[in-house]
Amino acid sequence: MAETLKPGSGPLDYGNRLWLKILFVAIFIALYAPIATLIAFSFNTDKRGVVWRGFTWDNYEKAWNNVALQEALLNSLTIAFIATIIATIIGAMAALFLWRFRFPFKPAYEGVMALPIVIPEICMGVSLLLFFIYTGMMGWSVGMPWPLNLINIIIAHVAFCFPFVAVVVRSRLVGFNRQLEEASKDLGASEWQTFWNVILPFMMPGLVAGALLAFTLSLDDFVITFFTSGPETVTFPVKVYSLVRRGVSPEINAASTVLIVITVIATIIAMKLQAPQKTGEG
C-alpha cells in the first residue's frame, strides 16, 4: 500500500489534516452565521428585514426609545445584580461547608445540592410557580413598589444559581493547601483572621468566576422567569419572547445585539481576570 506520511509530520498530527480544517471552518460558520446575520441586520434600513437596503442606527434608536424594552432590560439587570450577590455569598458558604466538614449523610446532602443543576428547568419553574401562588407571595409581590416586586424572580434565580457558584468555588478550594491554614494558625492568627487573610484571597478567582457564571445564568434565564414573573414584571428575555411571537423585526435585532455585546465583553473580561491568577499558582 502506498500509505505514507508527510515529511516532518507524525501519524497523530491531526491538526495539520485538511479534513479537520474544513470541518472546523464548516462548524464555526454554522455556529456563528445566524448570530452574525442577526447582528448585521440590526443595521438594516429595511423594515421586513430580509434584504439589505443600507446602513442605519435607526433600529438602535427605536429600541432605546421603546419604554417596555427599557424597563425589561432594567429589570433583568437589577435581578441579575441582586441575585448574583446573594447567590455568590450563599454558594461560597456552601462550598466552604462542603470542603471543610465531614458529617453524616454528606453524599446525600451533596446530591440534593446538585439537584437544581440537573433537573429540567421547567420542573423547577412550575414548582416555584405553585409555591408562590399557594403561599400568596405571587399576589403579595405584585402590589409592591419597584424593585420589591421582582422579589419572586430574585428568589428563584438565587435558588438555581447558588449551587453553580458552590460547584465553581469548591473546585477552586480543592486545590488549597491546608498547610497554609495551619501555618497561619501556627503564626498566631485566629480562625477568622486565617479565613480573611489566607483562605479568602485563595478563593477569589473562584468567587469571581462563580459570580460571573451566576450573573450570566440569571441574565439569560427565560424558562424559570417565565413561570415565576407576574404579569407586570417583565424581564428582557421574556419581553423578547413576546415580541418574537409577533414576528421578526430589526428592532429586536438591535436589542439582542446590545445584549450579545454586553455578554461577550463580560465573558472576555472574566477570562482575562482569571487567566493571570491561574498561572500564578501553578
Next chain:
Amino acid sequence: MDSWRGNLRVFWTLFTPGTFWLLIFFIIPLAWMFGISFSEKTSITETEFTGTLANYIRSFDAIYLQIIWKSIWISVLATVFCLLLAYPIAFGICFVPVRWKPLLLLLVILPFWINLLIRTYALIAVFRSQGYLNLVLGWVGLGPFEMLYNDGAVIMGLVYVYMPFMVLPLYATIERLDRSYLEASLDLGGSQFQTFWKVTLPLTMPGIITGIILVFIPCLGSFLTPDMLGGANAIMIGNVIERQFKSANDWPFGSALSFLLMYVTFAALALRAYLAARSKGVDV
C-alpha cells in the same frame, strides 16, 4: 477535612444559609408539587389532595404517550447529532498546536454565553420561509422551502443550542487521554481506524457518557426551542407542561407530567452513575 463536631459554630454558620434556601425554595416547592400531582382540581385555582393516581394514568393516554415518545426520540436524535459533530471538534481541538487551543475553545463556548432566546431567534431569522437561507437558495432558483415548524427544525435547534455541553466534557476527556495509548496502538500495527475504534473511543467513553447526559437532559425538558421552532407541529413534554400552567390551568396534571419528566431525568443520571462505576478502570 474536619469532623462537624470539631467546630460547631463554624459548622452551623456555613450550613444554614444554603440549606435554608435549598429547603424553602427548592425542596418544599417540589414536595408541594408532588402532593398536587396526587390531587384533584376543584376550581380554576384550587385543588384538593385526594391521593388519586388519575393524573399519572392520564399521562399514559395515547395522545400524551405519543408526545412523551416523541420528546424522547427527538432528544435522542439531537444528542446523537451533537455527539457526531462534537467528537471531531473536541478531538481536533486537542490536536491543534497549543497556541490555537484557547481561541478555538472560546469560539465553541462563546455561543453558550449568548442568550438562549437570542440564539433561537437568530435561527428563526435564518430558516423562516422569508429567511436568509431561502433568500440564498432563491438566487440559485430553489425554494422557498418551509424549514421551520417541524421536528427537524426542533432537532436542529437543540443541536445548535446544546452543542457546547457536548464539546466540553469530550474535550476534557480527550485532552487527558495519554497520547502514548494511541501511539502504542499504531506501533503495534493498528490502523488509524482500528486505533480510533479500539483504543480512543473506549478510553474516552466517560466523556461521551457525560456529554450525552448533559445534552439529553436539557433536550428532554426543553420548552423554548420546540415552542419557537416547532410551533404546533412539534410539541414536546415541556410544552404540554407549560400549557397546563399557563393556559389549560390543570395544575395537578401538569405536576404529574413534571414529575414523570424528573423520573426520566433521574433514570438517565442513575444510568450514568452505573456506567461510570463499571468503567472505573478506564477513567485514567
Next chain:
Amino acid sequence: MAEPIIALRNVTKTFPGGVKAVDDVSFDIDQNEFFALLGPSGCGKTTLLRMISGLETPTSGQIIIGGEDMALTPPNKRPTNMVFQSYAVFPHMTVADNVAYGLKVTGVPTEETKRRVAEALDMVKLTHLAARKPDQMSGGQRQRVALARALVKRPKVLLLDEPLSALDAKLRDEMRLELTRLQENVGITFIIVTHDQDEALSMASRIAVMDKGAVQQIATPSELYEQPTSRFIADFIGKVNLINATVVSSTPKKLVCDARGLGRIELPHDGRAAGDIAIAVRPEKLKITDTQPKAAKKISTEGKVRDVAYYGDTSHVVVRCKDDLELSVNVQNDSRVGGSGVERGQKVWIHWAPEDTLVLTE
C-alpha cells in the same frame, strides 16, 4: 559482513518553530545489537527513537530499516515495536488482551494468536496474571506486559524509551539484568533510549552519545569510558577531573604541555595537538600519599584535603592544589578501620601514571 538492520542517513528533524531536535545524524545499527542512545534531556535521543518507530517523521533524510527506506512509512507498517516510557498498557483491556492486540489488528489467526500470547506471557513470567486489568498491577508488572506486547509481534527491532526510569532503584537493577538476558534469548536488535549512563554502560553493546541533536561519539561502553573523544563525553560519562592545559610541543608519540596546577608534564599521545587543550583523569586513577612519590615517571602534585565524603565502599576526597586546581580522588576503603585514612585540612600528595591521562583536543 551482514547488512545493518537500521541505517540512518542524514536524518534531520526540525520542529515547527524552528527547533532542530535532530541535526544531520547518520549511523548504522547491526543485527542483534543492544544499542543505547544516551544523552542529557533534550538532546534529541527520544525524537530519534520515535522517528525509527514512525511516530515522528524526519524533515529530511533516510531511515533504512531492513534495507528499505521507511522514513515516511506509518508506524503500523514498520517492523519495529516500542516499549513506551509510561508503558501505555491499555487500561481497558486485560493483560492477555493487551498482548494479543497487535496480533489481532494485523489479522493473525486466532489459534496462532493464542499460542503466541501464551509464549510471550511465559517469557516475561506473567502467565498467572493474564486475566488481570492493568490498574491492579505494579509498575514492574505493567512494564513486563509492555515488553510481552511488543515482543509478541516478533519485530526486527525493539525500541525502548527510558524503560527503567519509572521503576524504583531495586527493581531497576533486576530489570536491567532481565532485559540483557531477554535480548540474548530472543536475538533481536534492541535500541534503548536513556539519560542514565550507568544503564547504558551496563546493558548496551554499543552506545551513541548525543548532544544538541547531534551524535558525539559511537563506541562500546569501555571505549567510551576510557577513550572519550571530547570534553563533553569525558564529563558526561562517569566522573572526571578536567584540567586546562597549553601545548608546548607535540610529536607523533609524545605531547608536552603546561597544565594548570601541575606545571610542565609529558604525556603519551597519538597525533598532533596545539594550542589550548584539556587533559582529563578519572578519580579512581588518582592515588593519595602523605609524602612525595618516589617514581619519577608519575605526574604528581601537592595539595590540601578540602572535603571527604564517605560512601561505604569508597570515599570521595577533594584536594585543592596549586593554582586553585581541585582534584577529586576516589579512595577504596579496603580496611574496616580508619576509612580513607585522610582528614580534612591534611597536606597530601596526589599522583597518577601519565598513561591514565586523556588528552582532549575537542
